[in-house]
Each structure stands twice: as structure tokens, then as C-alpha cells.
Amino acid sequence: QVQLVQSGAEVREPGASVKVSCKASGYTFTVYYINWVRQAPGQGLEWMGWINPNSGGTNYAQKFQGRVTMTRDTSISTAYMELSRLTSDDTAVYFCARGTSTGRFDPWGQGTLVTVSS
Amino acid sequence: QSALTQPPSVSGSPGQSVTISCTGTSSDVGSYNRVSWFQQSPGTAPKLMIYEVSNRPSGVPDRFSGSKSGNTASLTISGLQAEDEADFYCSSYTRTGTYVFGTGTKVTVL
Numbered sequence: 001q002v003q004l005v006q007s008g009a010e011v012r013e014p015g016a017s018v019k020v021s022c023k024a025s026g027y028t029f030t031v032y033y034i035n036w037v038r039q040a041p042g043q044g045l046e047w048m049g050w051i052n053p054n055s056g057g058t059n060y061a062q063k064f065q066g067r068v069t070m071t072r073d074t075s076i077s078t079a080y081m082e083l084s085r086l087t088s089d090d091t092a093v094y095f096c097a098r099g100t101s102t103g104r105f106d107p108w109g110q111g112t113l114v115t116v117s118s
Numbered sequence: 119q120s121a122l123t124q125p126p127s128v129s130g131s132p133g134q135s136v137t138i139s140c141t142g143t144s145s146d147v148g149s150y151n152r153v154s155w156f157q158q159s160p161g162t163a164p165k166l167m168i169y170e171v172s173n174r175p176s177g178v179p180d181r182f183s184g185s186k187s188g189n190t191a192s193l194t195i196s197g198l199q200a201e202d203e204a205d206f207y208c209s210s211y212t213r214t215g216t217y218v219f220g221t222g223t224k225v226t227v228l
Binding site: 035102 | 119121151152153154156158163164165166169170175207209210211214215216217218219220221222
């Protein structure tokens, strides 16, 4: 079955970077986009950006431009999201989701909790 | 890009219908039929319920339906059931090639 499995929880100090992985299985990795979405504690969903695994092309939400980098390794069907210059406001659960050009985000990974604390 | 506007909460008794609105602008909801709806229960990942305004993925009950008029999309749950209690989010494609989510709506089954 189609599945996205994310890496485990991370704890970082302010100013550091974090890299979250999302391993796809059950479908051809290069056919669908991978979107990254985050959710701060008790808050709503926030779209961060997408990567086209075929070309490596990306499109980031303006809020994260300059601070986020999305990459992929097609040999292992894995996408990555790296966020730098972390602050406490970046404490959130980060999700990856397979996406089509029409915004069909399905399925989603299980989420990765990133905690930023000194 | 500002979040799409949803009511914070809606409620209904079992068997009733509830409708959640999702208001955007002519730069997102109003210009593209790329509106999706997601259901999220506490501690779990969101689940796709509706895509491309009104299409249901396989496995989603036909009690869930979507529509759009102008800059506002809507999700209707007919025949409300206890298991429908959750948070619901809309999303839309935007003219910059990005996506934006709604503010979220908590559905309570009385």
C-alpha cells in the first residue's frame, strides 16, 4: 500500500538546524510531489512547500524562503526537509504528504515532532 | 498569503447536517477548482476527505460532500455521526503556485 514513513522526533537548540526525512513506498516516487506541512501545538495546519521528486524543483511558502530547503534522493525514494535558524516558534509536528498538481494531499506521513528548546 | 477563513466551530446532533465554510480570495479559492478538505482527529495525521472541490477519495462516505461558489468553498456532512467529531481544514491552490490552508473548524456531535 502507498505509505510515507517519517524520521523520529528531534530536539534542537535555538539557532540550530533540523532535517526531517520522509520515505515513500508502494508507488513510483518520481510521479507525485511531496508537500511539507507543519502544525504547532494546538494550532492549525501550515503549508511549507513542495518538491517535485522527478526534477528536484521546489516551491516554498514565502514565510520560509531562505530558511527551508527541500531535497530528495530518488535512489531510496526519500524526501527531506531542512529548516535552519530555528526558534521556539518552530516547535511543531512536521508532516509530509504525497501531492498531485490539483492539491490532492494523500496519504500523509505520521508526523515528526521537532522541539526547539535551550 | 493569509490563511483561508473557516468558522472556529460547528455542532449538530446525530443525523443532522452541518456545513463548514472556507472563504478565500480571487487569488486562490475563487480562481481554481483545487480545493481540498481534510479531517484530523487528535494526535493523528490529517486525512483527505474531498479534493478538487467535490470529489471523494475511495473509502470516504458519501455523507461528505463539497461545493464552491465564488471565493467560498463548503463542506457538508449529512447524517452526522459520532465518529465525525474532529477538526476539519480546507486548502486551496494559489496563483503563486503555492497552497494555503484554512484556519480549521472543530466539529462537535452533540
